[in-house]
Amino acid sequence: MNVFAALADPTRAEIVDRLAGGPLTATEVVDQFEISQPAISRHLRVLREAGLVTVQPAGRQRIYHLDPAPLRDIDGWLDRYRRFWSGRLDALEDFMDQEPA
Amino acid sequence: MNVFAALADPTRAEIVDRLAGGPLTATEVVDQFEISQPAISRHLRVLREAGLVTVQPAGRQRIYHLDPAPLRDIDGWLDRYRRFWSGRLDALEDFMDQEPA
DNA sequence: AGATCGTATAGCGACTTAGTTATACATCTC
DNA sequence: GAGATGTATAACTAAGTCGCTATACGATCT
Numbered sequence: 001m002n003v004f005a006a007l008a009d010p011t012r013a014e015i016v017d018r019l020a021g022g023p024l025t026a027t028e029v030v031d032q033f034e035i036s037q038p039a040i041s042r043h044l045r046v047l048r049e050a051g052l053v054t055v056q057p058a059g060r061q062r063i064y065h066l067d068p069a070p071l072r073d074i075d076g077w078l079d080r081y082r083r084f085w086s087g088r089l090d091a092l093e094d095f096m097d098q099e100p101a
Numbered sequence: 102m103n104v105f106a107a108l109a110d111p112t113r114a115e116i117v118d119r120l121a122g123g124p125l126t127a128t129e130v131v132d133q134f135e136i137s138q139p140a141i142s143r144h145l146r147v148l149r150e151a152g153l154v155t156v157q158p159a160g161r162q163r164i165y166h167l168d169p170a171p172l173r174d175i176d177g178w179l180d181r182y183r184r185f186w187s188g189r190l191d192a193l194e195d196f197m198d199q200e201p202a
Numbered sequence: 203a204g205a206t207c208g209t210a211t212a213g214c215g216a217c218t219t220a221g222t223t224a225t226a227c228a229t230c231t232c
Numbered sequence: 233g234a235g236a237t238g239t240a241t242a243a244c245t246a247a248g249t250c251g252c253t254a255t256a257c258g259a260t261c262t
Contacts, residue, residue: 035251139239209257216250219246219248225243
């Protein structure tokens with residue numbers, strides 16, 4: 001559901017990162033981390049529920065693919081804030097005119 | 102610390118959204134939500150610790166400003182994934198053409 | 203069919219989180 | 233200085249999360 005929550009866990013963020021390099025089976029993901037297979041399975045479930053990955057069954061294996069849609073959503077959400085760092089000086093100035101404690 | 106974790110809470114995400122419209126005192130933030138003042142105070146603390154807001158004391162008030170730096174960081178992190186939705190067919194192909202062991 | 207493999211789920215414990223009310227504390231007003 | 237105001241912290245509770253081990257279950261192999 002909440003993509004930010006799904007990405008908040010460092011293990012999950014790293015799984016997403018690895019899947020950016022191409023699909024992986026569940027076991028291949030397990031092999032890249034120190035934690036147990038059930039723990040990875042659960043992370044994959046959370047990523048699935050967040051829409052960040054899709055599964056393609058292949059016999060007894062599950063091939064996990066990155067689904068970039070939620071990341072694109074975040075990119076869109078960031079649009080509201082880009083003015084703060086995209087060279088609009090008035091926004092920057094607006095942001096700057098304070099005395100940090 | 103973890104910006105994603107800070108943004109995972111819907112109340113905090115909305116506080117960030119409101120601060121994009123300009124600085125607000127703690128009380129002004131409290132007035133925009135149904136939850137208690139201490140709850141908001143804690144959310145503001147989390148946002149502060151995540152670097153998403155800065156505080157400027159003004160007498161007994163605290164003026165909270167959005168700090169876009171962590172959002173810019175997310176924007177940078179997304180660079181690794183933009184190829185997935187920015188129409189580059191070779192990247193898509195790159196992503197498709199593999200046969201996991 | 204029976205064993206094995208790949209993966210998911212169940213159930214538990216330790217820890218964290220988000221809310222509450224009560225209270226502390228500094229600042230302002232009188 | 234005394235009271236009020238703005239904000240943060242403390243103490244607690246309910247609920248969620250993340251790890252583990254044990255186990256279930258379908259797919260494959262023999």
